[in-house]
Amino acid sequence: xxxxTLLFVLLAVMLATPATGLAADRPFPSTIxxxxxxxxxxxxxxxGTTFYTGSLGGAGIYKGDLRTGEGAVFVxxxxxxFVGMKVDDRGRLWVAxxxxxxxxxxxxxxxxxxxxxxxxxxxxxxxxVIVTKDAAWFTESQRPVLxxxxxxxxxxxxxxxxxxxxxxxxxxxxxxxxxxxxxTPDGSTLIVVNSATGKLYTIDTETLxxxxxxxxxxxxxxxxxxxxxGNTLYVVRNRLNQIAVVRLSADLSSGSVAGxxxxxxxxxxxxxxxxxxxxxAVNARFTTPPTATTTYTVVRVDP
Numbered sequence: 001x002x003x004x005t006l007l008f009v010l011l012a013v014m015l016a017t018p019a020t021g022l023a024a025d026r027p028f029p030s031t032i033x034x035x036x037x038x039x040x041x042x043x044x045x046x047x048g049t050t051f052y053t054g055s056l057g058g059a060g061i062y063k064g065d066l067r068t069g070e071g072a073v074f075v076x077x078x079x080x081x082f083v084g085m086k087v088d089d090r091g092r093l094w095v096a097x098x099x100x101x102x103x104x105x106x107x108x109x110x111x112x113x114x115x116x117x118x119x120x121x122x123x124x125x126x127x128x129v130i131v132t133k134d135a136a137w138f139t140e141s142q143r144p145v146l147x148x149x150x151x152x153x154x155x156x157x158x159x160x161x162x163x164x165x166x167x168x169x170x171x172x173x174x175x176x177x178x179x180x181x182x183x184t185p186d187g188s189t190l191i192v193v194n195s196a197t198g199k200l201y202t203i204d205t206e207t208l209x210x211x212x213x214x215x216x217x218x219x220x221x222x223x224x225x226x227x228x229x230g231n232t233l234y235v236v237r238n239r240l241n242q243i244a245v246v247r248l249s250a251d252l253s254s255g256s257v258a259g260x261x262x263x264x265x266x267x268x269x270x271x272x273x274x275x276x277x278x279x280x281a282v283n284a285r286f287t288t289p290p291t292a293t294t295t296y297t298v299v300r301v302d303p
Contacts, residue, residue, distance in 0.1 A: 028278065029069040031265055032298040034062060039290050042084040042128070042225070043282040043298065044093065045273040046108050053282050053298065054082025054095055057290060061085075061095070061106070066275055066300075075111045080104075084128030084139075084180070084225065084271060090155050094136050096126040103129070103138055103147065105157065115157050119147045127179050128225065128271070132187030132205065139178040139192060144171040146178070146192075146203070165203075168210035172196040180226035180271070182233065189252060193223035193235055200233070202252050214254040220244055225271025227279070234261075234272060234279060234303070241266040243281065245303065265299040278302050 028049075034040055039057035046052060049066040058079045064071025075082075081098035088094065093108040101124040105115040119126055125141040131151075138147040144165045150158030171177055175196035182191045183205075190203040191213075198219030202211050224238040233246040233255065243261040248254070261279070267288070269281035278300050288294060 026067075028067055028300060030300050032064060032066070032069045032071075032280075032300075034064075034282075034296040034298065035059065035073070036295055037290065037292040038062065038296050039284070039294075040270075040282045040296050040298075041098075041284050042082065042096070042271050043273045043280060044085040044087050045275050045280070046087040046093070047091070049275065050108075051273065051275075051280065051298070052085060052087070052093060052108070054085055056081055056083065056098065056284070061093070061111075063111075064298075066280065075106055075113075083126070086129050086131050086136075088131040088136075094129045094131055096129050096138055098127070099125050101126060103136075103149070105136075117147075117149060117160050119160065119162070120145075125176070127176075128181045130181045130183045130190065132183050134187065135205070137181060137183070137190055137205075139181050141176040141179055141195070144169055144177065146190075163208060165210060169194060169201055170197050170199060179224050180236070182226050182228040184228070184252075191226065191228060191233060191252070193220060193226050195221070195223050197221070198223060200235075200246075200255070211253065213248070213252060215246070216254075216256060218257055220246075220257075224269075227272050227274055229274060232258075236269050236272055236281065238268050238270050238284065239286065241268065243269070243272065243279065243301070243303075261301055261303055263299055263301050265297065267297075269299065 040053040058077040060077035061075035063074035083096040083098040085095040093106040095104040101120040103117040123142040136149040146163040148161045179195045198221035200213040222237040224236040227234045235244040245259040267283040268286045270284040
């Protein structure tokens with residue numbers, strides 16, 4: 001009887017182990033479905049394989065798993081607008097509030113709201129955010145300004161400052177101007193893209209000096225979310241359904257478009273996040289009339 005029992009136990013272990021291994025080794029899905037009618041725009045990657053995306057249509061913030069493709073609404077919408085977003089190294093999710101002129105901070109684990117900021121009133125579109133060691137920086141698409149939120153060494157969220165960029169960047173009245181934003185690893189320099197002109201700029205976070213990045217005459221119009229990885233800047237060009245790959249010089253004074261990433265699954269991608277060697281683009285589908293049944297996705301590409 002003991003040998004028969006042991007045999008059944010060994011068979012059970014052998015049958016269970018391969019299934020577990022296959023689940024762990026299964027490739028990450030190339031497309032992740034979001035809730036119908038969600039109207040996503042921003043995307044951020046958090047701890048492990050967690051990702052977040054926010055809704056332009058008041059449907060809240062969705063939290064999902066890049067490995068399984070599963071997820072659920074994480075922060076209720078309550079008619080709020082959630083656009084660009086980033087997770088900081090303290091487990092906080094910073095979110096731009098679009099046309100409301102607001103910004104938010106949420107606990108990336110619980111979804112609890114930690115802070116809310118009123119940056120401006122109409123005309124305004126608080127579009128994207130990047131977090132450095134001592135500040136969070138939000139772009140404004142309707143005015144030539146940035147918004148800075150101080151972060152103390154202990155992580156305490158401090159005061160809000162409006163950084164005037166009048167005369168420092170080319171500003172097109174009535175158009176979407178500053179959009180995506182990135183930062184160097186040491187936080188000393190920001191990179192921003194102007195959607196209307198297709199120009200890239202660096203901004204010194206101490207002196208606030210602004211310098212246009214020389215792209216050799218190339219204009220990255222429709223530039224939306226951007227992501228800096230080493231000396232490579234990925235620029236989403238939303239209505240062109242592509243991601244431009246820009247190789248930057250060591251001092252960030254110049255760059256050249258080294259390639260373009262496209263995918264059949266792109267449908268007006270707006271922002272990107274990185275996990276491992278993959279980029280994840282969220283499809284806003286701006287050319288498709290939004291309804292309660294309109295489908296939306298996140299698409300994985302390998303640069």
